[in-house]
Amino acid sequence: MIEIIVSVLLLAGAAFMVLAAIGILRLPDLPTRMHASTKAAAMGAMFTMGGVAFYFGDSVVLARAFAIVVFILITSPIAAHVIGRAGYFTGTALWDGTVKDELRDNYDPDTHTLGSGYEGSPERVAPPPGPDSSKD
């Protein structure tokens, strides 16, 4: 029984890793590639670590597997953000199928300032969090 769970988890992890690799090859531009590489790879690592934890069934290994997953979850979005941001601001062209870009108009490449489009408005432009804030 344990072996089946371990196999399924490891296969799922490997499958997500393969999908991340295919995504990097196939997707057309930098930001969409970042989507594939960071998330699917993080997901793959999570499944693999789950399989490892099940296989050893030991609290020490479980704690390490958990710590590895936590560190991956902390570091991978920051790496994705920094790479995507650097790529965008150095002028990497977006894919032709990109439907809209609200950042372009707000960014000034000479001064490197990034406006919000709400400069003149009061402090808060988003509705305060509350039960009815789900509707925009």
Next chain:
Amino acid sequence: MIGFFWNIMLALAWVALSGSFTALNFMAGFFFAYLALMVLQRQVPALKGYSRRLPRMAAFLVYFVKELVKANFRVAYDVATPVWYMKPGVIGFELAARTDVEITFLSSVISLTPGTLSLDVSDDRKVLFIHAMFLQDEEQLRQDLRELETRILKILR
């Protein structure tokens, strides 16, 4: 966050004083420390609302894992099938989050959910620019992001 820190400290104290260094004993200590903080939170301003925040954190974890798996399959499907279904684009999301911790946490969670990637925060911290992979229904996406933000702010505030 300070409440969670104290909870762990008290649990460690429990483990040290009861002299059995096992994961199970640590969890027991964590539970007792949680009860103690629940009693204390009325008198200590820094702990206010902690007993409600911990279940919310657990609920958020469940919600987050669910979203993660769901969205991962969506991206995986588009990568694995020959025709592009995606409509990528950059949108500006008006933030209700204000402090560094809130914005960092929110943008990290947004980056972790497949299909959305936070690119940058505007200089006056009012808008977070997000690269989204599926812009078929922008209103729906904004609503999902707003729900995510509301849940995060409920944990952190």
